Amino acid sequence: MKVIVVGGGAAGMSAASRVRKLVPQAEIKVFEESSYVSYAPCGIPYYIENLVNDINSLVTYTPEFFKNERNIDVHIKTKVLKVDLSAKQLTTVSEEGEKIEDFDYLILSTGAVPFVPDRKWLEVNHVYALRHLEDGDALKNDLKNLNNIAVIGGGYVGVEMAEALSKIGKNVTIFEMRRVMPNLDPEYSQIIKQEMQKRSIKVFEGFTVKAIENTGEKVRIIGDSEQPIFDAAVLGLGVRPNVELAKSIGLKLGETGAIWVDETMRTSNEYVYAAGDNIEVNDLVIKGRKRYAPFAPEANKEGYVAGSNVGNQNVRFPGSAGSAITKFYDLEIGVVGITEEEAKRYGIETFPVKIKHNARASYYPPQEEVYMKIVFDKKRKVPLGAQVIGKNVWGRLAYISLAIENNITVDRMFFSGVPYAPPFAPVWDSLIIASRIFYERV
């Protein structure tokens, strides 16, 4: 059996490794257009911040490791140009020119591409969109002599880059067409904005960037009325599934625009599987709906599932509720599931609970807070979504995520065994108070 994996990121290398484990005799080739496989783009902000000094630390395993330890043939700097499904052949291009490869099974793990409203923005000097480790390296080198940096977009990557750039002493300005972390309620978004301003970051909300151009060696950001000038700009405008190859071979795309797959990660063609930031999966909040969840944990698991099924194991990926976390300096920010507005659009009557509470026992220093909003489904008595910001967010978000994904009802949440000790949580933790408020009222 010959398996070809297109894309050597989290999903692709998980899939390849799984096939190797299950099918020792399989011939496995991975084609990756960048210089790295098994790498963590999530670490780029921390590389910019100098928390990570060597870009190679963001690489879990090298092509040599895969060859020597797992007998997986990895070809970096090699792009898959086209696929002929009926002949089960594909064409690659590298410095050595074009080559034709046969396959029995194809796994597409082509990831996502940064959303850029106009591709011309990427031709402007000192403008960066982050995708590959090379992008992080190029930005870091360029930043050495630059000081005034614009961050376009106030989502996860924008927030992380703003922190990184500010920590290395740059003057940072964020431009966001809505509000910082637009998937949060305005009052939570406001807390993040204030934290940014405390760190001397300028925040322009409601600012739509219309164009970006060079003016000499500088970068001009063109808005409706203002045209401020910077030394460089970093784009963090979200991502779109990289479906170019899938589209070119007629694979079905789903309702979100990403590749449609079933729970085994099989596409509309029985010999082609897909995994990672290029696919959509079941939404674990609204039954029957699909969710685009371009996050690293999902990509790894989807790759595992795709590889398992190519290895004939019948493993299924249930879906995602979109649990995601980031931070700005000491402020941790977590989101999962859907908002009140989204629930309304689906005709679901909600019971939202908002709490501001101590992150630890009130007497245990340092005194820090956690802000939590849980949106419950009033009829089914289960959580649908949550926003958690402040301190010790990760555990609380993981708990709510598990409750959402598994339809845990509010009574079970209230009586659940959330651990307590003064350094970690108050004895009546915000999680338990939130479920108690709903439990007592309905």
Ligand SMILES: Cc1cc2nc3c(=O)[nH]c(=O)nc-3n(C[C@H](O)[C@H](O)[C@H](O)COP(=O)(O)OP(=O)(O)OC[C@H]3O[C@@H](n4cnc5c(N)ncnc54)[C@H](O)[C@@H]3O)c2cc1C
């Ligand atoms: C700056 C940044 C920070 C992030 N932080 C987080 C975080 O904190 N938490 C989180 O959960 N997620 C985070 N993410 C997202 C996370 O990195 C992705 O969800 C994850 O990498 C997806 O894995 P993947 O394998 O699907 O795609 P990728 O890792 O993007 O891999 C896809 C690979 O396919 C290759 N490829 C595409 N087309 C071809 C072709 N035709 N031929 C050959 N190769 C091809 C690409 O070069 C790429 O290497 C972050 C992403 C970025 C950019």
